[in-house]
Amino acid sequence: MESRIERLCVERGLKMTGQRRVIARVLSEASDHPDVEELYRRSTAFDGRISIATVYRTVRLFEEKGILERRDFGGGRARYEPTEHGHHYHLIDVETGKVVEFADAEHEALLREIAGRLGFDLVSLRLEVFGRRREPAPAATKQAARKRVAKDAAADTHTTARPGRMPR
Amino acid sequence: MESRIERLCVERGLKMTGQRRVIARVLSEASDHPDVEELYRRSTAFDGRISIATVYRTVRLFEEKGILERRDFGGGRARYEPTEHGHHYHLIDVETGKVVEFADAEHEALLREIAGRLGFDLVSLRLEVFGRRREPAPAATKQAARKRVAKDAAADTHTTARPGRMPR
DNA sequence: ATAAGTGCAAATGCTTTGCTGGCTG
DNA sequence: CAGCCAGCAAAGCATTTGCACTTAT
Numbered sequence: 001m002e003s004r005i006e007r008l009c010v011e012r013g014l015k016m017t018g019q020r021r022v023i024a025r026v027l028s029e030a031s032d033h034p035d036v037e038e039l040y041r042r043s044t045a046f047d048g049r050i051s052i053a054t055v056y057r058t059v060r061l062f063e064e065k066g067i068l069e070r071r072d073f074g075g076g077r078a079r080y081e082p083t084e085h086g087h088h089y090h091l092i093d094v095e096t097g098k099v100v101e102f103a104d105a106e107h108e109a110l111l112r113e114i115a116g117r118l119g120f121d122l123v124s125l126r127l128e129v130f131g132r133r134r135e136p137a138p139a140a141t142k143q144a145a146r147k148r149v150a151k152d153a154a155a156d157t158h159t160t161a162r163p164g165r166m167p168r
Numbered sequence: 169m170e171s172r173i174e175r176l177c178v179e180r181g182l183k184m185t186g187q188r189r190v191i192a193r194v195l196s197e198a199s200d201h202p203d204v205e206e207l208y209r210r211s212t213a214f215d216g217r218i219s220i221a222t223v224y225r226t227v228r229l230f231e232e233k234g235i236l237e238r239r240d241f242g243g244g245r246a247r248y249e250p251t252e253h254g255h256h257y258h259l260i261d262v263e264t265g266k267v268v269e270f271a272d273a274e275h276e277a278l279l280r281e282i283a284g285r286l287g288f289d290l291v292s293l294r295l296e297v298f299g300r301r302r303e304p305a306p307a308a309t310k311q312a313a314r315k316r317v318a319k320d321a322a323a324d325t326h327t328t329a330r331p332g333r334m335p336r
Numbered sequence: 337a338t339a340a341g342t343g344c345a346a347a348t349g350c351t352t353t354g355c356t357g358g359c360t361g
Numbered sequence: 362c363a364g365c366c367a368g369c370a371a372a373g374c375a376t377t378t379g380c381a382c383t384t385a386t
Contacts, residue, residue, distance in 0.1 A: 015385055017341060036375080051343050056376060058341095072240070074294075077375065091283060094291050104282060111297055114272060115259060120299030123262050126242075127295045129279055131288030183360055185366060204351085219368050224351060245350065 003028035005067060005082060012065050019050045023058050027082060033099050035077040073099065073128060091129040171196035173250060176235050187218045191226050195250055201267055203245040241267065241296060259297040
């Protein structure tokens with residue numbers, strides 16, 4: 001069957017080659033924020049005849065077509081996620097590099113207004129929060145997993161993102 | 169005389185070489201957020217015997233010592249600013265790449281609390297706002313420059329930072 | 337058929353590093 | 362004078378690109 005991303009490609013009139021179909025599928029199945037190397041790894045598992053250059057080209061094309069969004073969580077490699085569900089931000093676990101998504105309405109409004117005060121129209125904004133998982137606090141009563149506050153981030157790529165540095 | 173940054177270096181027991189003194193001075197005088205190449209340019213103007221490798225090494229050392237803070241405004245090059253005045257964020261003019269600093273108390277608190285809800289302790293956060301200068305609005309009365317809302321950013325480095333991409 | 341996509345390897349752009357000789361504390 | 366520091370050029374990384382060949386429309 002046709003993956004969600006593949007459908008989007010067709011809608012935008014992209015020529016569908018075998019490798020694009022595979023990459024589209026890998027992206028459709030991803031629930032994390034893989035970097036190019038990871039996409040390459042997953043893609044070649046389906047079809048060995050895909051070069052990393054193609055992954056780079058494809059990911060860039062998809063980004064230009066609005067199918068993907070590029071993220072930079074520091075760590076030197078760009079990571080991608082499908083464009084979809086309304087605005088959300090990312091909280092990166094500094095220990096593991098795992099990413100948790102969260103949304104916050106107040107935010108954009110607040111920043112839009114700040115930009116306004118400075119004489120600017122807000123074009124876009126970049127926000128990443130780096131945190132360290134808190135010890136589960138002296139559990140009052142043995143009470144298991146509470147309602148998820150945010151979408152649970154699937155084991156995100158290895159590259160442990162660090163707050164400070166960005167390139168190396 | 170001894171520049172502000174140079175004083176900091178001495179305080180932290182750094183060996184002061186001629187090139188470090190020059191770089192420290194350049195940094196002390198900078199009111200913008202120069203990248204390494206720009207620092208190199210300004211430094212060699214004082215003393216031609218400074219290599220770009222030294223600028224890289226120095227800037228990294230200063231960052232580790234907490235004297236400088238590295239920023240990534242997208243555009244592929246890291247930019248630096250002296251650690252000082254309390255937390256502030258950056259608004260980047262997408263047209264010119266100029267940077268305006270602003271502070272906002274509500275913010276950190278808000279994010280700290282969001283992180284908390286997700287089970288994390290906030291370690292650090294990265295926030296950049298990209299905006300486009302708004303037309304000076306049909307001025308009601310001819311009223312000149314109003315009180316500066318934020319520290320006026322000096323003509324910032326050329327590298328026009330763009331919101332989307334980061335490496336190239 | 338024909339324009340566009342792909343692989344491969346070479347090229348880029350920023351940043352780091354190995355080595356040798358120099359300078360600071 | 363011992364150890365850290367600087368210069369230079371080479372090495373590293375992530376990403377892009379030139380070229381000749383394959384393929385989707």
